[in-house]
Amino acid sequence: MPTSGVFEPRHLSLHVFVLAIVIVAEAIGIIRIPIGIAAIVLLPMLYAFAMGIALNPNITRATGRVLTPNVQKFAGAMITIAITPFVAKFGTTVGPQIDAIIEAGPALILQEIGNLGTIVVAFPIAVYVLRMGRETVGAVYSIDREPNLALVAEKYGLDSPEGAGVMGVYATGTLIGTFIFAVIPVLVHATGLFDIRALAMSCGVGSGSMLAACTGGLVTAEPENKDLILGLAGASNVLTYATGLYVGMFVALPLTQWLFRKARPDLY
Amino acid sequence: MQTTEHLKLDIEPVDERGIRVGETMLLLLIACVIGGVANYVSTGVGAAEAFPGMAILYVCSVLGLMLARFMPFYLPSVAWVSLIAIVITIPGVPGSEWVVAQVGKINFLSLATPALAYGGLALSSKEFAIARTSGWKIVIVAICVMLGTYLGSVVIADLTLRMFG
Incomplete structure (x- = not known):
């Protein structure tokens, strides 16, 4: 948060940009693209993000006269503020579903351990297929959102290879995470193998925008279960705030490091 | 890198x-x-x-x-x-x-x-630059990370729901 001037004309014009983007994005609305048995769901938030990037002064020089680096920094602070009413709305979907949530309690708690699945999938690919070095440890140990980034920064420093790994996945996740989370859950749902409650509660594993995209896709696929999907996803997201950092600190990061030392002893 | x-x-x-x-x-x-x-x-x-x-x-x-x-x-x-x-x-x-x-x-x-x-x-120039210089490998890894995190949770949640009803 900048120390002053957030109500100056330049800073206020940021909201005008956002308002214009939001109106266009919502006017386009949800688009479903059928692909075989599933349908990829394109959500207004994806267009909003894409339009934001298109108007970003690093892409379109002309907007740089208004969107100065200071204003951009303020836009970063506004993400946190703008997502808060969304978080509140999500909370209000949890209360009415409290019985279903208690019933699914064990699954809700245990699926937090399932977040270690990133190591199962991404570690072998990074080490054995892509032959990556120590970046692997930072890159694959978690979904690499802000708390996880801070953990690696503290332990290795962001200028270490591990730091480069965590920053690479962080930046990539920021750019394409919303899109990935709009697509993957819908495809997994289309296999018909899993309980909708399991698909819903797993939406809470990442950032707020990943949560929004994931639940948006599932609700479009199963509108009749909307309340259940939102309630479970919201509960799981609250749980991730509480447990995510600790699972990373005491389990995921030490485990990934140990695996990497076993796999590539030559690099230590 | x-x-x-x-x-x-x-x-x-x-x-x-x-x-x-x-x-x-x-x-x-x-x-x-x-x-x-x-x-x-x-x-x-x-x-x-x-x-x-x-x-x-x-x-x-x-x-x-x-x-x-x-x-x-x-x-x-x-x-x-x-x-x-x-x-x-x-x-x-x-x-x-x-x-x-x-x-x-x-x-x-x-x-x-x-x-x-x-x-x-x-998004700052640094974030674009990191995504660019990290290269295609990190993009593949990032997709695997998101896929793995989501699927891991789904599988465990589904198994637990089957066990506890």
């Missing part, structure tokens, strides 16, 4: 206790107005009809920020905001039915749209 070393992201650990409450309340109001417009465009629910619901979400947000600021122990404000919103909608809590009916007029997806617009505009 060595080239990323000079490209440190300036993500400062945000000490939410330091934020000025008055300023944040005004910015939150702006965010709610934009969210209300998004909701109108997507659902056609007008300002008067959406007002009670948006006001509830606004009050939850402000109370959550205040609690994060003044509580003697640390919990992120989003956690407080969630907890307040959960408690006031649990069946049996006085007024919960009215609250659920009012916030039900607000489309949850519309409230995420402004945050992503800010997000797209906020």
Whole structure:
């Protein structure tokens, strides 16, 4: 948060940009693209993000006269503020579903351990297929959102290879995470193998925008279960705030490091 | 990958206790107005009809920020905001039915749209540069990370649900 001037004309014009983007994005609305048995769901938030990037002064020089680096920094602070009413709305979907949530309690708690699945999938690919070095440890140990980034920064420093790994996945996740989370859950749902409650509660594993995209896709696929999907996803997201950092600190990061030392002893 | 070393992201650990409450309340109001417009465009629910619901979400947000600021122990404000919103909608809590009916007029997806617009505009040259210099390998790894995290949770949740009903 900048120390002053957030109500100056330049800073206020940021909201005008956002308002214009939001109106266009919502006017386009949800688009479903059928692909075989599933349908990829394109959500207004994806267009909003894409339009934001298109108007970003690093892409379109002309907007740089208004969107100065200071204003951009303020836009970063506004993400946190703008997502808060969304978080509140999500909370209000949890209360009415409290019985279903208690019933699914064990699954809700245990699926937090399932977040270690990133190591199962991404570690072998990074080490054995892509032959990556120590970046692997930072890159694959978690979904690499802000708390996880801070953990690696503290332990290795962001200028270490591990730091480069965590920053690479962080930046990539920021750019394409919303899109990935709009697509993957819908495809997994289309296999018909899993309980909708399991698909819903797993939406809470990442950032707020990943949560929004994931639940948006599932609700479009199963509108009749909307309340259940939102309630479970919201509960799981609250749980991730509480447990995510600790699972990373005491389990995921030490485990990934140990695996990497076993796999590539030559690099230590 | 060595080239990323000079490209440190300036993500400062945000000490939410330091934020000025008055300023944040005004910015939150702006965010709610934009969210209300998004909701109108997507659902056609007008300002008067959406007002009670948006006001509830606004009050939850402000109370959550205040609690994060003044509580003697640390919990992120989003956690407080969630907890307040959960408690006031649990069946049996006085007024919960009215609250659920009012916030039900607000489309949850519309409230995420402004945050992503800010997000797209906020991306710095450093973030673009990191994504570019990290190369295609990190993109593949990032997709595997997201896929693995999601699938891992799904599989464990599904197995547990089968065991416990």
